[in-house]
Amino acid sequence: MYAILDIETTGGQFNEEGITEIAIYKFDGDKVVDQFISLVNPQIEIQPFVVKLTGISNAMLRLAPKFYEVAKRIIEITTDCVIVAHNADFDYRVIRTEFRRLGYDFNRDTLCTVELSQKLLPEAKSHSLGKLVRSLGIPIADRHRAHGDAMATLKLFQLLLSKDHEKTILKSMIKSDIRTGINPKFLDIADSLPSTVGIYYIHNEEGQIIFIGKSQNIKKKVLQHFTSNTTVFKKIQQETYTVTYEKTGNELIAMLKEAEEITINKPKYNKVSKKNIYPYSLYIKTNLNGYHYFAIEKTDGRKRNVMAFTSPTEGRKFVQSITHHFELPFFLEMINEKKSKKVTEANFSDTIEMNKTDYNCNLLELLVNYNIDQDNLLIINKGRKVEEKSAVVLEEGKLRGYCFYDLNYQVNSLDRLQSNLTTITFNRNNRNIILNYLNKKTGYKLVHI
Structure with missing residues (x-):
């Protein structure tokens, strides 16, 4: 659990500043579950340059609660949380100083979004904060006010979470939980998980990731792991924290994120297969008379394939689907599923x-809707929430990564x-994951930029 916060202060000498406004968003890694926003009467004068910067004046704060009146709420909303702030050393120092004046020792783990x-x-x-979020296309409102800056920090933190392939942020949170003695049972763990598509990370008591998985329904999949009688998952159950x-x-x-993060983190119970997960592919070949024809063969990493399959049968079905309304004759050269040799026909x-x-x-032309090799291509799809979309980005057939966005202008600029x-290493398997997805799924949109 994270407490994303921002404060505005009076300015002045080191450790003599007072808080004029505070905003805290309690964030569970997925959504905001609580929030606290309040002006604060610092009982000292605000420096003129701060009034000009924030718009908060002494007159605005005369009827605002004093720090001791909001202290209990701050303790409550940040308990068992890692504090996240942009330049966390400053915010955390000022808050600790305010509590020290009340005779209370305020201690929390912190993460700095600058670092x-x-x-x-x-x-x-x-x-x-301002220049960084603007360069990322993250909207920011009420700059230099606590609630506006805290919300911008929250959106920045969500982006940083997705870019953190090594999961150092998640691991630091788990270590914090371990120190507080939190040890939920399996049902409690499952209750906290969403019934939606995503990646899940199983941690041991040291906070290390011991297994990474993906699912269309995270909660259902994890419950299956917890009730599995296989040798591997019995070991995972014993070590799960x-x-x-x-x-x-x-x-x-x-799928792309799972493959990438297993390679980077090397969890002890994930096997990294050297075999191609899509062992069959569709190629376009040319006969002696110069006419193209389809060929389904074993995947060859030295040749660029048109589509990737788990089996020859899946390949045959794909060709049948795209040629359903094709009025011209065509030839499909098919690897024999049992004898691994090709079927030949007359010219x-x-x-x-x-x-x-x-x-x-x-x-x-039959393959135009599956062509990922030309120009710069976005595969637009659903995002993590209703108002959000996602984009998987390819440049001339090479995977660059993915992003989430709320507004169209965030993906119209190549620089932004x-x-x-969030970058993902390009390799043959990732290309085949994308091709197979385009074959089997619907609801996406291909956009050339």
């Missing part, structure tokens, strides 16, 4: 009453898109 953004967004020209998760909005991002081009250029164009991107 996190420097690590995860090293290419950013500036790491100040807690489960964290990340919503992905759709299965494509979940089909003898029956075609069309020159090879026109025929080949007609055949390739690049800074908002």
Whole structure:
């Protein structure tokens, strides 16, 4: 659990500042579950330059509660939370000073989004909150007011969570929970999980990730793990301390993210297979007369495939689906599913009453909706919430990563898109994951930019 906060102060000498406004959003890694926003009467004068910067004046604060009147609420909303702030050292120091004046020792773990953004967004020209979120296309309202800056910090933190492939942020939260002695049972763990698509991470008592999985229904899948009698999952059950998760909005991002993070984190109970997860592919070949034809073969990483399949039968069904309304004759060269040798037929081009250029164009047109190799391509899909969308980004067939966005202008600019991107390493399996997804799923939209 995180407490994303921001404060405004009176300014002045070190450790003599007073708080004029505070905003705290309690965030469970998925959504805001509580919030507290209040002006605060600091009982000292505000520096003139601060009044000009924030718009908060001494007159506005005369009837505002004093810090001791809101202290209990601050303790309550931040209990068992990691405090997250932009320049956390400053906010945390000022809050601790205010509590120290009341004779209370306020101690919380902290995360600084300045430091996190420097690590995860090293290419950013500036790491100040205003310039950084604008460069990422994150909307910010009421700049230099606590609630506006805290909400912008929250949205920035969500982006940083998705970019954190090594899961250092999640691990720090789990270690904090361990120190507080929280040890939920399996049913309590499952109750906290969403019934939606995403990635889940099973942690041991040291906070280490021991298993990473994906599912269309995270809660259902994790419950299956907890009730499984297989040797592997019995071991996982014995070592499980807690489960964290990340919503992905759709299965494509979940599959790509799972493959990437298993490779990076190497959880002890995930097997990294060297085999191609899509062992069969569709290729376009050309016969001696220059006519194109379809061929389903074992996947060859040295050749660029048109589609990827788990079986030859799946490949045959795909060809049948795209040629359903095709009025011209065509030839499918099919690997034999049992004997692993190809079926041959007579030279089909003898029956075609069309020159090879026109025929080949007609055949390739059948695959236009699955072409990921030309230009820069976005695969637009569902986001993690109703008002959000996602985009998987490819440049000339090479996967760059994915992003989530609320507003169209966030993906119209290549520069802004690049800074908002959670990168994913391009490899053959990721290409095949995308191709197979385009074959089997609906609801996505391909946009060339």
